Amino acid sequence: MYDVIVIGAGPAGCTAAKILAERGYSVLIVEKCVLPRYKSCSGMLIKKTIDLVGKYFGENIPVSVTCAPAENKGMIFTNDAGQEYRFEQRGLNVWRSAFDYWLAGLAERSGAVLIDRTAAVSCDMQEAFIEVKLHCKKKGNYTEKAKYVIDCEGVVGSVKRKLLQSAGEYITTYQTFNKGTIALDFHYFYAYLQPELSEYDAWFNVKDNMLVLGVSGKDASKISRYYDRFISYMEANHGLQVYECLKSEKWLMPHVSTGCPIEYGKERVLFAGEAAGFLNPMGEGISAGMESGYCAACAIAEHFDDVQNVYAQYQEKTQFLRNYMMRQWSFVGNLSGTFQHMKML
Template identity: 65%
Template sequence: MYDCIIIGAGPAGCTAAGRLAEKGRKVLLVERCRLPRYKSCSGVLIKKSMDFVKLYIGEETPVHTMCAPAENRGMIFTNDHGKEYRFEQEGLNVWRSSFDNWLAGKAVEKGVLLRDGTMAVSCEEQEDYVSVILHGEKTYTEKAKYVLDCEGVTGAVKRSLSAENNGYITTFQTFNRGSIDLDYHYFYAYLQPELSQYDAWFNVKDNLLVLGVSVKEAGKIKSYYENFLSYMKKEHNLYIEEETKAEKWLMPHIRPGCRVDYGTGRILFAGEAAGFLNPMGEGISAGMESGYWAAEAAAAHFENPQKVLDAYQKGAASLQAYMQRQWSFVGGIAGTFREME
């Protein structure tokens, strides 16, 4: 019997696992992929994420997780009328595979048992524990007093437990060798409706030009992506010598009110599984913070599941309010997200 089984070894899961282990709890962290595992992501640590790394992990983000240029200087938004908004801020450029693997290693150092290559198929709450069906080299069942699902929108557990969702956004991005007349130290977001159904973006990782679009209708990815390439060629002299990789991903579609699902009973959600996601898909800081508050709540009120859920909601209230303010701000500068204002 574990005190907590945590599903998903990303920023939310690793932060929560490490915190519970620090509190003396017996924790199993499962990850469906083999580590180091890759997630499609900008890999930009904003200042808030950097601060959480120092606060929750106790160390600075290590150099070996970073890619060139390691220094990120902020974000530049272009709204639906072509107006540019610059947000200067200290940040770091990392590969998620290296960064998440490092986080998982720090959790293990604190006493967490990690099983990668292990999928959580389903879980069911019993009278005083939760049974979790896991599938690795074989299918078997583990038990825990609590389960914390941090696997995001692609996980099986959240989908099996909740029929309600606001839909998904499909992201598509490519990595390219080439050149462009933009400063590689910034993350660029484009909110013009002719370029995407959500946002389009550009950043650089190890001298590879990353170009992406996000859509509500997956069948329209190709046309929006081609429009975005044409725009970047015209406005910023984009030249692509070779495309080295292309990838798709899913993220939650955040709707007005920024509804968050904290969980029920002994089963909690954190990170994107709960609905925490900031504008432009920034989910690392929200994942770490929500994972921390879920762990704090479980550690403080371990014998009373209702108090755990209440404490988690209270602890993460400022995070939810921050997310609402961020989305409202974006709604105010771009008609693309006007419903969020």
């Protein structure tokens, strides 16, 4: 019997596990993929994320998890009317597989037990504990018990959906990695909000000299049309020339709707990160994942024996994070008509 089982070894899960383990709680992290696992991501760590890594993990981010160019100088954002805004701020460009694996290693070093290739299937509430059904390719089905569960399983959240018996709303993302040339500064992340290019946002960034071009939308059937238009736009406006497409991938993101609703959990199962719906504009979710994982861990650590209070404490502790998220979305709503429904009154 563990004190806490954490589902998912992404930024939210690793942070939650690290905080609880270093405070002396017995923690199991289960990760369904083989670690280091792949995660579709632009891999931009904003300054806030870098500071959170220092605060929660007490370490500097190693060069080994970065990709070229390692330094990111900020974001250049084009709104739906074609107006450009520059946000200068130093950040880092990382491969998520390496970055998340490094975080998982730090959680493990603090005493958390980490098991990969093992998916949580469901959480069954019992009187004094939660029974977590697991599926491991090698071991088959088995169960583990814990007093609390922090569900950090990311966007689709199959365990969460079973618990709440509801389906989430998603944005489909599509990005390609290319050999080619373009007349843009590789140190910036570029986001485009023109409605003809994307239903959400389109983006360009560089990872290890590969030109990454992506689009996103609520209606997955429109993605290829948006992508073709985005390529033509980048060719016409920034001299894009693609010589070879090396890789393409589709993924999902939570659809953040007006008022930024968050699902905090159910009884002694707390949701954190994307599983809860934490996601900032332009898909910046690593900082919110880490902060919500931290809040979930603190709510449990500070009220371990006061089961009835933990859920409410978690809600209270993340209020600042939800407010931050709402302000960020409102800010983007003020800059671009695409997100005007997100403006706070």
